[in-house]
Amino acid sequence: MESWLKQSGAVGLDGLELANFPVTGRGVKTLRHFKKGESILTIPSGNLWTVEHAHADPLLGPALRSARPPLSVEDTLATYLLFVRSREESGYDGLRSHLATLPTSYSSSIFFAEDELEVCAGSSLYTITKQLEQSIEDDYRALFVRVFVQYPGLFPLGKFTIEDYKWALCTVWSRAMDFVLPDGKSIRLLAPFADMLNHSSEVKPCHVYDVSSGNLSVLAGKDYEVGDQAFIYYGPIPNSRLLRLYGFVVPGNPDDSYDLVLATHPSAPFFEQKYKLWVSAGLDSTCTISLTLTDPLPKGVLRYLRIQRLDESDLAAIALQQTDAATEGKISESNEVEVLRFLVDSFCHLLDSFGTQLEKLEKQLADGVFSPGGNAWAAAHVSLGEQRVLRLARKRAEELLSAAESGSGDVRGCANCEKIPTQPMLCGRCKAVTYCGRACQVAHYKRHKAVCRAV
Ligand SMILES: C[S@@+](CC[C@H](N)C(=O)[O-])C[C@H]1O[C@@H](n2cnc3c(N)ncnc32)[C@H](O)[C@@H]1O
DSSP, rough: HHHHHHTTBBBSGGGEEEEEEETTEEEEEESSOOTTTTTEEEGGHHHHHOOOHHHTTTTTHHHHOOOOOOOOHHHHHHHHHHHHOOOSSGGGHHHHHHHHHHHHSOGGGGGOHHHHTTTTTSSSSHHHHHHHHHHHHHHHHHHHHHHHOOTTTSOOOGGSSSHHHHHHHHHHHOOOOEOOOTTTTTTEETTTTTGGOOOOOTOOOOOOTTTTTOOOEEEEOOBTTTTTTEOOOOOSSOOOHIIIIIIITTTTTOOOOOEEEEEOOOOOOOOOHHHHHHHHTOOOOEEEEEEEOOOOOOHHHHHHHHTTOHHHHHHHHHHHHTTTTSSOOOHHHHHHHHHHHHHHHHHHHHHHHHSSOOOHHHHHHHTOOOOOSSSSHHHHHHHHHHHHHHHHHHHHHHHHHHHTTTHHHHHHSSSTOOOOOSSOOTTTTTTTOSSSSSSHHHHHHHHHHHHHOOO
């Protein structure tokens, strides 16, 4: 692979080599010193796996382009990988030399045994992995009908089985890079050799796609000494997603999150009025809001639920005021209490539905019940991460609820970001609202000034 890349004009391969490292497994070792920001590797456009190149292939291109409806980016790249893997002519030698370096199996959660997946029962990973089993089968069947059987000469079925398809999908999930282009479109590509770089959050984004040349370059994300492992940053990805797409987890991942789905059936009372309010609040009737360790109860959740729980009198009051009350703070005492009670109950319910509770998992991990790095161990970390986020969210909702129930809702929560301030700061003039700091007070001033004057 390296000689094919060098012949095509790749730069930097003499300063790097593949090597095995503890924890991350195979990765890229530096053979010389690199300063942060210095370019360490460039893979030319011609060596990349892209949708454009798949479509330009004289044999594969017509088959891909004729598919109706058109194939997704993921399916196009997966088909391209399997197609090249199945060819024997020399025109594909370069790409095939890349394929020869790829893992033959993956540790994505889609390959977990039932008892391994059971360790994270209750987590979003558990649900999504179960759903994926079905949707991968459906996608494979669709690809089979739309492409494979249409061109039996190009796609010998023995080399395009569902197991091959899963392997190709996991190759794309764990090795493809995504870039947003200046025109707002995005590109997904696989870059031979650059796909050997493992992830570290110590280096922030340091791989770039040059639109004019179409080349992929990697910069040193930090200073490297000879023999260090070079990394790239895959992004702020929670363990649930890391395990599903990449087959690994980062213990104690600071990017762990829980995707809360909020939905309302169109037959709910006053749906149309509420729908307009959701839209004016930048929401929709179905929203997925990410709860994170740093912001376990984002504003959007309360905004959504306040609108969802509006009764006739709240709606009449909002219509009269003609204000943006529904998109901003509290609507009424009763609405606020109802929303927060519902939230606390929901978080309790979500937490109860985890197969193994947080403390027990922590103990099992400490006692070495799961072999480190194994599937069950990774699943345990996913469950821990999501339960930690949900517990923080429940705590915050409980604090807001007790403040609302004692009639001191405004005193406890920051009027701007709605978080509970660690060092509350009152508005110096009206003394009626609380902020968590100067920045929130300034941000809230425009909305607060009329009320403040009135007070
Ligand atoms: C883009 S590839 C990197 C090269 C890969 N290690 C190989 O040998 O082919 C991504 C895969 O590397 C592994 N990986 C990357 N970063 C990791 C990390 N920080 N810890 C553990 N495994 C990691 C995972 O298996 C992931 O799916």
